[in-house]
Amino acid sequence: MKILVAVKRVIDYNVKVRVKGDNTGVELANVKMSMNPFDEIAIEEAVRLLEAGTASEVIAISLGEAKCTETIRTALAMGADRGIHVKTDEELQPLAVAKLMKAVCEKENPDMVIVGKQAIDDDCSQTGQMLAALMGWAQGTFASKVEVADGKAQVTREVDGGLETVSLSMPIVVTTDLRLNEPRYASLPNIMKAKKKQIDEYSPEDLGVDAAPRLKTLRVDAPPPRQGGGKVADVAELVDKLKNEAGVI
Amino acid sequence: MTVLVVAEHDNQEIKGATLNTVTAAIALGAGDVEILVAGENCQTAADGAAAISGVSKIRMVDNALYANALAEPFAALVVSLAGDYSHIVLSHTTHGKNVAPRVAALLDIVQVSDIMEVKSPDTFVRPIYAGNAMATVQASDEKLVITVRGTAFDKAELSGSAPIEATNASDDPGLSSFVGQELTRSERPELTSARIVVSGGRGMQSGDNFHLVEAVADRIGAGVGASRAAVDAGYVPNDYQVGQTGKIVAPELYMAIGISGAIQHLAGMKDSKVIVAINKDEEAPIFSVADYGLVGDLFEEMPALAAELDKQGIKPR
Numbered sequence: 337m338k339i340l341v342a343v344k345r346v347i348d349y350n351v352k353v354r355v356k357g358d359n360t361g362v363e364l365a366n367v368k369m370s371m372n373p374f375d376e377i378a379i380e381e382a383v384r385l386l387e388a389g390t391a392s393e394v395i396a397i398s399l400g401e402a403k404c405t406e407t408i409r410t411a412l413a414m415g416a417d418r419g420i421h422v423k424t425d426e427e428l429q430p431l432a433v434a435k436l437m438k439a440v441c442e443k444e445n446p447d448m449v450i451v452g453k454q455a456i457d458d459d460c461s462q463t464g465q466m467l468a469a470l471m472g473w474a475q476g477t478f479a480s481k482v483e484v485a486d487g488k489a490q491v492t493r494e495v496d497g498g499l500e501t502v503s504l505s506m507p508i509v510v511t512t513d514l515r516l517n518e519p520r521y522a523s524l525p526n527i528m529k530a531k532k533k534q535i536d537e538y539s540p541e542d543l544g545v546d547a548a549p550r551l552k553t554l555r556v557d558a559p560p561p562r563q564g565g566g567k568v569a570d571v572a573e574l575v576d577k578l579k580n581e582a583g584v585i
Numbered sequence: 586m587t588v589l590v591v592a593e594h595d596n597q598e599i600k601g602a603t604l605n606t607v608t609a610a611i612a613l614g615a616g617d618v619e620i621l622v623a624g625e626n627c628q629t630a631a632d633g634a635a636a637i638s639g640v641s642k643i644r645m646v647d648n649a650l651y652a653n654a655l656a657e658p659f660a661a662l663v664v665s666l667a668g669d670y671s672h673i674v675l676s677h678t679t680h681g682k683n684v685a686p687r688v689a690a691l692l693d694i695v696q697v698s699d700i701m702e703v704k705s706p707d708t709f710v711r712p713i714y715a716g717n718a719m720a721t722v723q724a725s726d727e728k729l730v731i732t733v734r735g736t737a738f739d740k741a742e743l744s745g746s747a748p749i750e751a752t753n754a755s756d757d758p759g760l761s762s763f764v765g766q767e768l769t770r771s772e773r774p775e776l777t778s779a780r781i782v783v784s785g786g787r788g789m790q791s792g793d794n795f796h797l798v799e800a801v802a803d804r805i806g807a808g809v810g811a812s813r814a815a816v817d818a819g820y821v822p823n824d825y826q827v828g829q830t831g832k833i834v835a836p837e838l839y840m841a842i843g844i845s846g847a848i849q850h851l852a853g854m855k856d857s858k859v860i861v862a863i864n865k866d867e868e869a870p871i872f873s874v875a876d877y878g879l880v881g882d883l884f885e886e887m888p889a890l891a892a893e894l895d896k897q898g899i900k901p902r
Contacts, residue, residue, distance in 0.1 A: 352848065353714040362718050374830075434690055456829065456849075458713050460698045465656065465686035474760035475656055477683050480823065490764065494823045495679040496777075496832070498768040502655065504761050514816065514830065515823055550695040554708065554721040562855055564874040570881075571890040574861065575897050577877055582859045584781070584838040585805050585899050 337391045337484070339382040340446040341416065342437060343375040343398050345407040346457040355558040362556060371407050374452025376414075376519040377512040381482060382450050383415035384517065390484055391448075393417050397440060399433055401425055405535060412530035413522035419535035420444075424547065426540075430458075432547035434466035439543035441471060446507065448489070453478050453511040464511035474504035478513040586616040586671035586706075589644075591663060593680050594622060594630035596652075599637070601778040602676040604743075605735035607637055610674045612703040612738070617641040619670075620747075623662055625652035631749050638742040648754035653763040654680055658755070660687035665755035667692055667728070672706070677732035677833075678777075689730040696730040697722060701737035715829035715852035735777060736835035736856060769824050771809075773799075776827065779808030780902070781838040782854070784827055785820070786812035788843020788864065788883055792820040797887040798842055804894045806901025810834065812844045828853035843883045846871030863887070 347353060347362075348370040354363045371379075385391040396411035398404040399422040408419035422436050441449065454461035468475035476482065476491030480499065483490045484506070493500045494513040522530070540547040568574045578585045588610045593600040603620075610618045618639060622631040623646040631645040644666065650658045663684065667673060673688060675681035677699040689696035701719070702710035708723045709731070776782060783802040785795055795809070802809050810832070811825040827834055829852040839857035844850060846862070846869055854860070855874055862875035865882050872878040879886060 347714070349849065353717040355718050362714060429695070430686070431690060431693075431695060454830065456715065459715065459829065460696075461682045462686035462689070462696055462698060465683065466690035468656075469660065469687040469690035472758070472760075475683070475687065477656070478679060493679075495766075496824060498766065498822065498824050500653075500766040501764040502761055503764050505759075513823065514813065514826075550725055551697065552723045552725065554723055556713070557719045557721070559712075559716055559719055559855075562874045564860065564876060565872060565878070566876050567872075567878045567880070571879070571886055571893045574877055574879055574890065575893045575899065578838065578859070578861070579897065579899065582838070582876070584859050585894075585902075 337447040338393045338395070338444065339385060339391045340395050340397060340441065340444060340449045341378045341382045341411065342449070342451040342463070343379060343396050343407050343411045344372040344452070344455045345369050345398065345400060345404050346372045346455055349373055349456055355556050359555045359557060361553070369403070371410050372452050372455045374454060374512050377514070377516050378450040378452055379411045379414045379416060380517045380519040381512060386415065395420060395444060395446070397422065397437065399428055399436055408535055409530050410522065412533045413527040414520060418533055421535055421537045422540065422543065423537055424540050426547060427549050428547055429549050429551055430460050430462035431466055431550065432545070433463050434470055435545045436540060436543055436547060437467050438470045439545055448506065448508055448510060450510045450512060453513055464509045468509035473507050473509055475509045476502060476504055477511040479510050480513050480515040482510055587669060588613055588615050588618045588672045588674060589666065589670040590618060590620045591673065591675045591684065592620050592622045592630070592634050593676055593678060594624060594627065596624040596627045597629050599630055599633040601740065602678050602735040604637065604740035605738040606674055606676045606733045607640065607741040608738040609700065609703060609733040610672070611639045613672055613706050615671050615706045619644060621646070621663065621666065623651040623659065625649050635747045635749055636743045636745055638745040640745055640747045643747050643749040644752040645749050646752045646754055650754055650757050655761045655763060656683045656687055657758045657760045659684050660691060661758050662755045663688045664691045666752070670728070672729050672731060674731045674733060677734050681732045685730050685732050692728065694726045694728050694730060695724050696732070697724060698732050699734045700731055701734050715849055716855065717848065734833060736833055769822055773802060774806065774808040776808045776810050776832050776834055779836055781805050781807035782810050782827070782834050782836045783807045783840040783842065784810035784812060784844060785815055785842045786844030787814035787818060789815060789820055795821060797883065800891045801887060801894070804891060804899060812850045841871050842887065844871055845869045846874065
């Protein structure tokens, strides 16, 4: 079984994001970038299937600017076998990413694609489902458990009311939720080994895909600030304030 | 132009989030608003949808194929109906997030996720970077799929009487089947619709200690939530999670207990009307958004708070 995993380069989750002064976007200069946390979980799941002998090959794909190769190298250091970089400096939106990944799937014929349930930059939560739709495949979104047997995958999903389990015909797209696994740290020897692993590069034109954005960002604003910082001395004052000042209990 | 809202329901009751989504659909100002109720033996849910104010028609599809709202057949159904509509609108819940992108991709149209404000039928405000920035986006496609952040829109009233039209099922793509579900049973209000939410974080130190949160929650009729750290540590199930990657809540009162206030948690609760924080670390970022911060050990303060609520005769409203 061959697994394709998408990894996105995003602003590190610990960085406090700032809106640019001209309201055209957020400040990206000199900001620490990392792999989207849900994509780390996706790589980890694929590598575990590889180690268990369920998967035979894991390919990490990233789409975007030149520096995305750093994110691919991280995935390779975690245990992916090789990488694919779809290189473009244009803004990529979820539908375009899904179309580009479809073109790669048609070349590589994976049995499973694993992606994060959302990227922590645009928070769209669309790409995996869109790819499944374009391929005519089943989807196991927000997965907390994935088991593969006899051409079917049993996926346990995190839904609003609890958990739900579905049985899906392969091939499938899985999108990862938090509790699927705990991603490993890449060891130094594996980081060194990853430098020698192969990364193939394509452009959207190579793949025959029109990746132009269909949603235009008119402006980006900081959210209205919240006036906090009020303190109470003890629980008696707290209850009094909630009852008589705020009137919420 | 007509707008289609895809209702979320359990075949009996329409979920609260759908009421907020209908308000957003009306705010589009694009034309009549119709609601799709697809399920199995879902007449009662369709009747419920018919009572929502401002809706011109209910399209009911009663078929075993939609009993569990599997994404593959459900999206195929929505696509089969899409020709009649300019906007297809869902709630930004796990159901909406599962189905909406599949619909958009099959129609080759853009999806605008998690909208918080409608500027015009093609222009919306939506949060990015966990709500640390608000993007105003404009779509160029003639047809749109939209998911709606429920807490950003009021619930629609229930004084309508829209006609219900039975609608045909579409073909089963035959890709998926339902195996089972394990729903969290709780007598407490559901997080996203609760008037008050009390959440515990890593400071709770264990799942057993959540009884301290529950004791306060039950005295004021609150839902119980948790930070991602508490979910990661295995104290409580994932469906308790409030934050960027969990549920977004905006209750009248939010109480953060033993929660430091990571960016991703603030993203899920900072629009609450009143915020209380109890934390022993007075430098914790949660205090910067709290209206009433109490610096102290939650293992002493929470029992004391429960006792004080009793002393003052506070009861759930």
